Amino acid sequence: MASAKTAGDVRGNAAGVKEVERELAEGRSYPELILLAELASLAHFLAEGHTRATALFRQFPEGELEALAGYAASLAGWAFR
Numbered sequence: 001m002a003s004a005k006t007a008g009d010v011r012g013n014a015a016g017v018k019e020v021e022r023e024l025a026e027g028r029s030y031p032e033l034i035l036l037a038e039l040a041s042l043a044h045f046l047a048e049g050h051t052r053a054t055a056l057f058r059q060f061p062e063g064e065l066e067a068l069a070g071y072a073a074s075l076a077g078w079a080f081r
Contacts, residue, residue, distance in 0.1 A: 024055060032068045034047040034049065035070070037069065038075045
């Protein structure tokens with residue numbers, strides 16, 4: 001089982017987000033985010049890139065972001081295996 005986040009973990013995550021924001025402002029590009037869902041019509045979740053996603057949403061809060069989407073009918077059974 002995962003342990004609770006500490007204040008140091010949160011500060012480290014915030015520093016990572018700020019670093020990605022700085023790199024985006026300097027013109028660096030990153031791979032697309034990866035979203036998963038059982039069906040296109042259902043809620044999607046972010047499979048990886050949480051720091052990158054946070055930085056992107058903070059930098060472009062009103063805009064659209066490109067992402068790759070994957071679909072699998074058995075996705076609910078996959079989580080936490």
